[in-house]
Amino acid sequence: MSNIIYMREDGVKPASADFEENWTLKKYQEELVIKVIKHDSSEMEFDIIGIFPALCNAFRRILISEVPTMAIEKVTMIQNKTIIPDEILAHRFGLIPLKANPRLFQYRMPGDLVGTDRDTLNYELKVKCVKNPHRRAGHYRLEDMYLNYEVLSKDIKWIPFGDQKLLYKEEDMGAIQDDIVIAKMRPGQELHVKLAAVKGIGKDHAKFSPVGTATYRLHPHIKLLDDVIDDQAERLKQCFSKDVIEVVNKSGHKIAQVKNTRIDMCSRNVHNEPQLKDKVEIGRIRDHYIFTIESVISSPPDELFRESVKIMKKKCAEALIELKNMTINVDVS
């Protein structure tokens, strides 16, 4: 019984199937490990050990497409003198990530065109490009010559709607990055739009996806089957990502040792070295997932993951109810 997926030269050899057979819930509960490796406000890397790909993948999928966020959905053009057509501009607005916490809002009812203060955030943007009146002679940089030559995401101003003024602060509502270029302008051009953001999920449109990406990879497995020395050791080192293999001096010889398999990106370049390829066994541990979440909204990635677990639970509950209904139906019949 092996839990290694071997990476051969010509393809991946899946792990043996018997691995799944003696699975018990108890053993699973005991053995499942989650280790957080790296965690900051926008990116997180953690290991899940002892999980099935289907489950792990479900979290990934939910993170990408079902965790809700707020994004601009309706754009009302009042004046658009930029060179960018209305629809393109609206599309660009939609893709700007907003700070607003989606958990504080509800989904807007289908067919509702105006929305309420509980499901809609209103913004306004009004920028006009003019010649810089204080421009000094001989300065030809755009920022010297013109004012507002770029429409940036920081120009989007939140307009409180209903009770929102009491509930939220302005700094929590704008765009996450200040310097996203929406359009470029020249004197005489102006842009005045009203924007409405709603809650939505990534399945509907990628702009609602809360993650830059959520992904995982399997933990690499590298085993030296034979001593690799001197020149070959150096060559072996080159075949893997940096610091995966170290070369140590032992009794006058340089000997290669596996230092850190985790950071290897599995380029499999060792297969390109005829002398080396039989001395190394490379593969991946089939139930050790290195999960990476990159959040593009204000919620930290761990919160997003929790959210995804919640959604998963809800789905399971729904499925159980459906299942129960089905069994009842079967009984009746």
Place this chain on the structure above:
Amino acid sequence: MGESCASKNNSPPKDSCEIIEDKWKLVPAFLKGKGLVKQHIDSFNYFINIEIKKIVKANEKILSDADPMFYLKYLNINVGMPDIEEGFNITRSTTPHECRLRDLTYSAPITVDIEYTRGSQRVARSNLIIGRMPIMLRSSNCVLTNKSEFELSKMNECPLDPGGYFVVRGTEKVILIQEQLSRNRMIVEEDRKGSVQCIVTSSTHDKKSRTLVIMKKGKYYLKHNSLQDDIPIAIFFKAMGFCADILIMQMIGTEKETLQKMALSIEDCYSASVYTQNQALNYIGKRTKQKRFLGPTGKPKPPIDQARDLLTSVILAHVPVENFNFKHKAVYTALMVRRVIQAESQPEFIDDKDYYGNKRLELAGSLLSLMFEDAFKRLNTELKMIADKNIPKIKAAQFDVVKHMRQDLITNALVHAISTGNWTIKRFKMERHGVTQVLSRLSYISCLGMMTRVNSQFEKTRKVSGPRSLQPSQWGMLCPSDTPEGEACGLVKNLALMTHITTEVEEEPIIKITHNMGVESLHWFAGEEMYYTNVYTVFLNGNILGITGKHRRLIKNFRMLRRCGRINGFVSIYPHHKHKSVYISSDGGRLCRPYIIVENGKPLVNSTHINKLSSGLMKFEDFLNEGLIEYLDVNEENDSLIALNEGEITLKTTHLEVADFTLLGVCAALVPYPHHNQSPRNTYQCAMGKQAMGTIGYNQRNRIDTLMYNLVYPQAPMVKSRALDLINFDKLPAGQNAIVAVMSYSGYDIEDALILNKASIDRGYGRCLVYRNSRCNLKQYANQTYDRVMPPLLEAETLTAPYKHQALDSDGIAAPGEIVKDRQVLVNKTMPVVSGTTSTPGMPGQSLPNVEHKEVPVSYKGSVDSCIDKVMISSNNEEAFLIKILLRQTRRPEIGDKFSSRHGQKGVTGLIVEQEDMPFNDYGICPDMIMNPHGFPSRMTVGKLIELLAGKSGLLEGKFQYGTAFGGAKVEDICEELVKNGFNYQGKDFFYSGITGEPLEAYIYSGPVYYQKLKHMVQDKMHARSRGPRAVLTRQPTEGKSREGGLRVGEMERDCLISYGASMMLIERLMISSDAFDVDVCNLCGRLAYSGWCHGCNSSASVSTIRIPYACKLLFQELQSMNVVPRLTLKNYCD
């Protein structure tokens, strides 16, 4: 490409093979001067600056039969700068863009200085406008020439636009390059029966004729259009004054074989009893085609004079005859006979018609000059006729010819020719169609590709392989890849990057120089000397200049003089050893291209020159002037030993290729690594690059075109090529780099279908803008009425506009930014009901108040809504209002939209997949697009595989990779870079399935590939109909999407139904759902009855009603109208 043929023998010393670093930089230097369409511009410049003056000089005098004192003489002619007329005699300079928008012609006045007599006075007038000349953009008279980028953008013009086309009535028209057989040259060929003939198509300014020397039953004849019968060759010689047989034979050749073959022909003379020149002339004169016109004396000329005229100016018109001295013409004819005799025994003397040295390209300049000359001559004859008619009349005012000079004759002739593309010149019996085409602005590449297109005169329908196949002599001149598929395959060609087309060079100085270099004129010889060994005949543009005994020295010296600039660089000289001739050409329309000169195994250009070039100290012209580079035309190219690269240079080498990738054309320059692809794939890409949408110019947002496709986020390709930079594709790209995974997915990717990532589309991949225009003219009528634009209707109760008028602004024109739906009105135009009839004239400028108007709205049609982008209100030439509305649609890719990589691999979107279902790799990257690997084995587009690899390494290194033809980044280097960045050396990555989450069993080849979105989109094609319009005549459903037509059950579908036996289905499809019609049939006479009454039998006794297709009823009636009576016999179905 290079290593293969490094020579073994006579290789020069090692040090001379040094490689010239960055030699290709000469290519941008070459293109910098005039750009890609220099041939068009050069030719047009030559026409308006030089040739037009020659034409006027040739037709400078108009005399009148009525008054011997009357004359009109053109002293000078000038083409001015383009302007437009605003009111009476007020003109204003214009820009091409204004003309495009306002449907005007970008043209300049043609002014002449004249001298004429008015009564007895002599009057001189200068700057008299005789017409307007459409001006080619970026030509010497265009406002855009030599303007900076800033000035160009001020004129709303794209600095990257190549020019070389005309703006006529608002549309951009290109005069395509026309390929023809070269004129004034002898061509020996086999006719249909297999006997040899020699053809010369002579062409001078005022005559065009074809002369043949043919062989019939062992005798030689001269054949010409103006002769009824073929003239025995000996009689022809006698007519030219060479009566002694020995004189004739001396000119043809005195070898035994020649004498034998000529014997019969010489005898011919005596059997026709022609002994003297006069007899011969008489013989010919009697066989000329009767002319309807009479001489000035009113009597037909005597046959002798007729024949003499024919000999001097019609037969072999290009050979000069001075004072009826026929020596030149006789030698020329003798040579033709000799060629035929030689070709009979030696088939290698038969010329290859497809050889590109025998071809000339006709450009805008020469075509326009033909048109102009014709129009100018017509103007002159018209003036003469007016003078003849008016001078005898006695009037108060004296006859002033200037008052009768019409401007519109020349203007209309030129404008009409360019805008329709019909080149009809009666004088030459020339009638050509499709000479001009509308400049295709689908993409920047399609526009460039059109400017380099070469059209051949061959019939497209004929199934010949000769003219269609790639001739080795086209090397470097015409792109080997870029030709359309199908019927025009090989007939439509494209110029290569460095090709130049010559314009005419004056002959006079060349004649002098050659005579000074030892070429002896023929007048001193009997003719026999031509055929001595070591004696070479020297030709200039097909005419015999003389003979020389030292042809090698002549050629060497001639080339030396050319290299030091004493002779124009485009004059070519080459020996033809079989013909024992030296040919010098200085005519226009030859293809040529620059080469580095190699002397003694060393190229004259070295790295210091290139360094000077890149630092700006030298220009391409300096290389020409210093004799480092010279132009070779096809003929001279084939007399040279040209090394492809420095490694191939031997002592015999004469020239070195500047850059090997320049043998490809503009469209083929797009393909990265084309030398790794199967050749048809490159050809397919050349056709598809023209359909890719992207950007068409910096001024694209200012244009109001009938149809324009733009990509929202175009990208420069990751894998570029040198040639691609040269044509500025990176500045006006047409495509996007997509991360492609080569794998199968879901089964929706069979037959080249592609899988797209929905998230990529959401984020803007493949999004495009479609612009369309809608126009309307507001006319003024003779009876003081005019078209009006009315404000939208308002409904009385709600005060809102009805559905149709919802998009209208208060002025009655749709407002910018408004969304228009199907059948909504764009311009609410009304037209007066009575027009044309001059009713009581009211006050001028004031309309009749109560003239009835009817609504003629311009409405929007289309199943998908559009947005009004722009509205332009202007006036056109006829002072009528012109309203143009630009409509815009934004489209995201959908299933069925067509995409293509740059390797002729097109495919439609088969499925759009959510991001979470897409496979992902260790880095979490999801591909934008999945392509099925079955696209590779049969297509063999290895270039695409390398593009992917190179693109991937370029991403990691943060640079553009180069996939230049016959060069580019090497696969080993690319792999090295991939390994350096921790990627697999093969470019294959470990992927996980997005659906199951498990690793995929195969490694997936993935990376960026440049993909083009093609203009074929589902939205434009989708169409269905249940009920709808029918054609009036047959009452069958209409055809085509635009007419909301039905989908035809065609013959083959019908066959299937018949063979299956689905007879009710057939009746339903072919009659009931199409054109069922109830007719009454009289059972007595079998003819059609009408409403229960047979008019033939005058009874209603046995009329029954049946249902037949309307088309059938129509057929019966049509037959009746032709006195054919179809009779129907009806029977009970159950009988």
